[in-house]
Amino acid sequence: MRRILALILPLMLLLTACGQSASTDPTPSASASVPPSNAEVFASVKVEDQGKGKAPKVTFKTPLAITAESMAVVSEGKGEPVKAGQAIVLQAIGFNAEDGKTSGDSFSDPAGQRILLDDAFKSSNPLVYNTFVGAKVGSWVAYAYPAQATGATASTEPAAMTVFLVESAADVAKPLSKPEGETVAPVAGLPTVKDDDKGVPVITIGDAKAPTALVAQDLITGKGAVVKETDTIVANYVGVNFVGGEIFDSSFQSGKPATFPLNQVIKGWTQGLAGKTVGSRVLLVIPADLAYGEQGSGKAKGDLVFVVDILGVQ
16 A cells, blocks of 8 residues: 555556555465554544535644554545445545645546455455445545655655545446357458357467458447446457467466456557447457557567457446
């Protein structure tokens, strides 16, 4: 959590990043210890709501006496309590806890930032999870950490505080296990796709011509929710190089779907999957300029081809 969280934007990525940095184990135990909330740290914190889309007025005695990572509800909302497994939308504002100066806020973004309070989040961010679960929608929640030495020169980073607004909470639909919908007849001139005996799509480039523009062709058209560029999607996928057809990435090989914000991947994915529906299987033929460029990234080189099964939206 610490120094990253105080930077505020984007909240979801920052919380994910700090959770991953908390342990070298990619699947930490769900029984991870929960730091004490130290709610008394925030006794002087007062929050005045300034209306939708506006950062609140936050006052507190400086310097804030922070001796350990702390988090607590400082002003209770009037909505329903947040439940485990729900997705919450947050806004936030950050402060230097020693002099009270703000370090930025997210309130100008009407969409806010979404965090899924699932078991994975609980294991990597136990203090955050246990504070948000049970808090009422509309609550203001403060998080703080003490000053600390950083970097090779052991410079001191000042204590910081972030104040969150819990804007909403909603249940999350369980992702599909496989694409479901209407099968679409193959389109001539494109790479072909056929499932192997384990149900994993196999891409054959064949006589297809290299793409000059993005192709996003449904192989199965799902009947679920329409995907937006700002959504976080759950998907299974396999990707191959157009030249040579070598697989460079596949969620099928890992044995579980991937979850990611659609606006934080290569442009070919963002543009090609926005507007598609949950349940769809989509063939993406992506020119290099909408992927990783001609220089590539790892084993991904030049023009790329993906099959993406859209299993859910979070």
